[in-house]
Amino acid sequence: MFHLSSDNLDDLMRRTFIRLLSGSKRNNRVSSRKGKSTEIFGALLELTNSRARLGRSEARARVFSPLGELLWYLSGSNGLEQINYYVPGYHEFSDDGLILNGAYGRRMFGEARRNADTEINDEWQRVIDTLKAEPGSRNAIIQIYANADGARKGPEGKRSKDIPCTCTIHFVIRKKRLHLHVHMRSNDVFLGLPHDVFAFTMLQEIAARELGVEVGTYQHSVASLHLYDDTDTQTARTDALSYVNEGLHDIVPMPPMPLGDPWPAIRQVLRAEGEIRAGNPDYEPPIGMDQYWQDIILLLRVFALGKYRDGEGAEELLGRLHHGGFRLYVLDRIAKKKVAEPAIKDLFETKELDAKGEP
CATH class of the missing domain: 1.25.40 (Serine Threonine Protein Phosphatase 5, Tetratricopeptide repeat)
Structure with missing residues (x-):
C-alpha cells in the first residue's frame, strides 16, 4: 500500500509524481483503452488540511475547471453542455453527445435540490439525516459506482464511454469533526486527482456546515492510481516532471466556509x-x-x-x-x-x- 499524508494538495501530488516517475519496481506498466500508463495499485492519500485543496504550481494551478465541475455536481445535472464549458473534451465520454452516464451529481443530488420550495429526498439528504440522528454512524455512505455500470451499453451497443471512477463517498463524525473517505477504482493522477480532491473536500465542508461540526481530514483511496505516458495529444509524463522540478510551493488554504446551512x-x-x-x-x-x-x-x-x-x-x-x-x-x-x-x-x-x- 502506497500511503502519503500531507497538509496540502501540492505536496501529495509532488510526492506521488516522484514515485510514478522513479522507475520503482513496485510500479506497474498498464495498457488500457485510454493508453499506456504507469500505475500504483493500492494508494491512500490523506489531506490533513482539507481547505488546502488547490494546487499553487506554475504547471498545475487550477481553480476554474475544478470549480465548474463542483457546481455541475451540486446542480444534480448529467448534461454535457454545462461541464464541457469548463472542461472541453468531456464530450469524448458522452455516449450520445447530450449527457454523461457517470455524472456524480445526478447520483448524489436530485435536480429538485436547486429549488428551495421542493421537498428534498436524495442520497445526500439521506447521509445528512443519518449523521444528525446518529453522529457515530458508519452508514453515511453514498455509492457512486453501481454493478450495472460495468456492463452498461451506449447507443451503439458498445460499453459506455463514461464509467464512474468513484466507488463510494463515506462520511464519519469523530471528535466533533467531519472526516471523509473516498474510494476510487481508478484515478488519473495528473488530470483527475486535483479535480477530485477539490470537489470532494468542498462537499465535505458543505456537509460539515450542514451538520454544525468542523471539517476534518480527507482520505483519498485509489485502487489504480496512474500517470499516462506522453503521446501525440498529451504530455502528462513530461508535465508531471516539470511539476516536480518546480520544487515546493507556498501553502494557501481556502478560507473557512461561512457557518450555517450553505x-x-x-x-x-x-x-x-x-x-x-x-x-x-x-x-x-x-x-x-x-x-x-x-x-x-x-x-x-x-x-x-x-x-x-x-x-x-x-x-x-x-x-x-x-x-x-x-x-x-x-x-x-x-x-x-x-x-x-x-x-x-x-x-x-x-x-x-x-x-x-x-x-
Whole structure:
C-alpha cells in the first residue's frame, strides 16, 4: 500500500509524481483503452488540511475547471453542455453527445435540490439525516459506482464511454469533526486527482456546515492510481516532471466556509453560474451575500470573460476578490491571454528528475 499524508494538495501530488516517475519496481506498466500508463495499485492519500485543496504550481494551478465541475455536481445535472464549458473534451465520454452516464451529481443530488420550495429526498439528504440522528454512524455512505455500470451499453451497443471512477463517498463524525473517505477504482493522477480532491473536500465542508461540526481530514483511496505516458495529444509524463522540478510551493488554504446551512447560498451561486455561462459575465452577486460566495461568483465571471471577451475586464475583478489566494489563478489566466506560452515539452525535455525513489 502506497500511503502519503500531507497538509496540502501540492505536496501529495509532488510526492506521488516522484514515485510514478522513479522507475520503482513496485510500479506497474498498464495498457488500457485510454493508453499506456504507469500505475500504483493500492494508494491512500490523506489531506490533513482539507481547505488546502488547490494546487499553487506554475504547471498545475487550477481553480476554474475544478470549480465548474463542483457546481455541475451540486446542480444534480448529467448534461454535457454545462461541464464541457469548463472542461472541453468531456464530450469524448458522452455516449450520445447530450449527457454523461457517470455524472456524480445526478447520483448524489436530485435536480429538485436547486429549488428551495421542493421537498428534498436524495442520497445526500439521506447521509445528512443519518449523521444528525446518529453522529457515530458508519452508514453515511453514498455509492457512486453501481454493478450495472460495468456492463452498461451506449447507443451503439458498445460499453459506455463514461464509467464512474468513484466507488463510494463515506462520511464519519469523530471528535466533533467531519472526516471523509473516498474510494476510487481508478484515478488519473495528473488530470483527475486535483479535480477530485477539490470537489470532494468542498462537499465535505458543505456537509460539515450542514451538520454544525468542523471539517476534518480527507482520505483519498485509489485502487489504480496512474500517470499516462506522453503521446501525440498529451504530455502528462513530461508535465508531471516539470511539476516536480518546480520544487515546493507556498501553502494557501481556502478560507473557512461561512457557518450555517450553505444551501441557500449554493442555490444563488448555481443561478449565477447558469446566467454567467449563458453569456452574462457582468452578473453581480446578490446584495448581502457573504464574501466567500461572492468570490466564487467573481471567479466564474473571470472565466466567462476569458470565453466571451478575451479576458477584458478581468483585472477589475481581480481587485474585488476578498481571498488573496485566488489572485494567483486570475493572474495566470490574464497572463495566458497576453503571452503565448512556450511548449512545455521543449521547455523541460532536458531537465532531470531532482528526486529518486520513495518520497
